[in-house]
Amino acid sequence: MRDPGDSSGHAGRTPQATPPDRLRRRSEFALVMREGRRARHPLLHLVVRRSGVPGTRIGFSVGKRLGGAVVRNQVKRRLRMIVRGFSWRDGLDIVVLAQPPAAIASFEALTGALARAGEQARALEPSTVTDGAGRA
Numbered sequence: 001m002r003d004p005g006d007s008s009g010h011a012g013r014t015p016q017a018t019p020p021d022r023l024r025r026r027s028e029f030a031l032v033m034r035e036g037r038r039a040r041h042p043l044l045h046l047v048v049r050r051s052g053v054p055g056t057r058i059g060f061s062v063g064k065r066l067g068g069a070v071v072r073n074q075v076k077r078r079l080r081m082i083v084r085g086f087s088w089r090d091g092l093d094i095v096v097l098a099q100p101p102a103a104i105a106s107f108e109a110l111t112g113a114l115a116r117a118g119e120q121a122r123a124l125e126p127s128t129v130t131d132g133a134g135r136a
Helices: 026-035 069-084 107-120
Strands: 037-040 044-050 057-061 092-098
Touching: 026 044, 026 057, 026 092, 037 107, 044 107, 057 069, 069 092, 069 107
Parallel strands: 057 092
Antiparallel strands: 037 044, 044 092
């Protein structure tokens, strides 16, 4: 039974870290891709642009080169969960571009790749790497 005071919408689950806002429009993605600085890893690329507004927005791009819809959605779900575990610097727009090897990579490998790319792009707050479930 769901607690009436619980606004998460999930019965019996412990609250996860609050996810960052998402980039949704093609024009938002295009602006980040055009003006952002890049950090590359074999599993994913990160493109980071200072937005000048409070909060951090993150978008995901998982192309058909990764596989069918099931595989692409699995990679996106994993990346969304991993992103919640990090403390991102304020005022950034970030695009995460999954590369084909991400389709067979483990959760831990994707977490490490995102942590390294985030540090390389100076998008993460210092020493905030967690396992994606909010644990350090």
